[in-house]
Amino acid sequence: MSTVLEATPPPVNGIHSIHSAAECTQSAQAVQDALYVLSGKWKLPIIVALSTGPRRFGELQRLVSGITAKVLSKELKELEMNEFAVRRVYATMPVTVEYELTAYSQSLNSIIEALRDWGIQHRARILGKSKSVD
Amino acid sequence: MSTVLEATPPPVNGIHSIHSAAECTQSAQAVQDALYVLSGKWKLPIIVALSTGPRRFGELQRLVSGITAKVLSKELKELEMNEFAVRRVYATMPVTVEYELTAYSQSLNSIIEALRDWGIQHRARILGKSKSVD
DNA sequence: GTAAGCACTATACTAAAGGATACCACTATA
DNA sequence: TATAGTGGTATCCTTTAGTATAGTGCTTAC
Structure with a gap:
């Protein structure tokens, strides 16, 4: 005090x-x-979007609202390089591409949870403040 | 399919x-x-630098290696705005300014710990890989 | 009287992130 | 033939982050 x-x-x-x-x-x-x-x-939002299972490129773009194809493409490459996601190509016609989280990406869970929990309480705190100040 | x-x-x-x-x-x-x-x-490194107690501007700049005065100044303002740090001015001659973490900044602890732990193991993992690949 | 330390601020720049739009080859549907 | 969907890439542009360097007003020390 x-x-x-x-x-x-x-x-x-x-x-x-x-x-x-x-x-x-x-x-x-x-x-x-x-x-x-x-x-x-975008990286964490993409990881969260992939956390419920494998997704195709177009699905991901719709799921992660606001991201452009260019940025999504770049971010997915980086996630691949860091071994958080794998890219799977199926020889369908036209080709199907799926992205899936790796086991290693699970090691980020405690970070994501910490960020999420903190983000939730911080948002509540900010909203509370602006109400009482207003 | x-x-x-x-x-x-x-x-x-x-x-x-x-x-x-x-x-x-x-x-x-x-x-x-x-x-x-x-x-x-810079924000986390600054918070880490402040975690051992209050610091003056110049001390902080030496402690957080590589940061310029301009950036440090800007970051400190943002930390203040987010109520992670307080700025205290003492009417000494010349003025002394101290920055100190707030109680609220403690709420970041679990995030910082999660990031730190993950960062340590990730670095070890990367180094291990490059060794075995090399 | 000059230099050095205090806590900065100002100006100007580069680099990286991200956005907008168009386009590629291909196929299926209308 | 036109349109939409597949998974992207190419180009250009703006915004933001960060760097570099210099300077402010004040003081004490040499």
Whole structure:
């Protein structure tokens, strides 16, 4: 409640338990690594769209609202490179292409859940504020 | 047709347990909300740098290696706006300015930890691959 | 009186992300 | 013949993120 100005030893837990400069740098690096592969507006939405099963290109474009073919194509390539998704081509006429999440993509679950939970409560908080301020 | 598209019973758990299109959209939105406030190269590294206690502008710039004053200034304003940090000005001569994390910033802990843990294992995985491929 | 540190701001630039539109080869339908 | 759908690519453009460099007003130290 009160603004504590002086040297308050932090109520240490979680990320705050790191202490050395080296660990700090390593943490920052790891966080940046993770954010790097998830960067951009679209990767997580695409992963979420794929989370219910394999999808074709056109389906994905309709599912992820607002994305253009060019961007979807680029993002899918990056997801493939990072081994979050696989691309399967079927020799039908015309060709059918399916994208599916890999087992490795499951390792992102805790990140996605953390982001989703936080996003939900943050949105509620913002809406609550604007109401009470207004 | 060799393509088996329908009735994929998802190997449900975690994020994969969502099922309706609406929930899917809401999840995607929440994830995007969260990523939005954490966007860019610098916000998390700055938060990590502040996690050990209040820092002055110059200290921060040295701590977050590679950041310019302009970008640091901009990022700090955004962190303030999102109520992740507070800016305190002391009427010393010349003025001293300190930045400190808020209690609300603690709510990001699970995200940061998830990103950090994932980043660490991902880096290890990449390095392992390049070694065995090399 | 000059340099260095404080916390920035201003201006100008490059690079990357993303959007808009058009197009490719192919097939099925009307 | 025209239209729509398949899975994209090519080109151009705008917006945003980030970099580089310089400068502000103030102080203390040499």
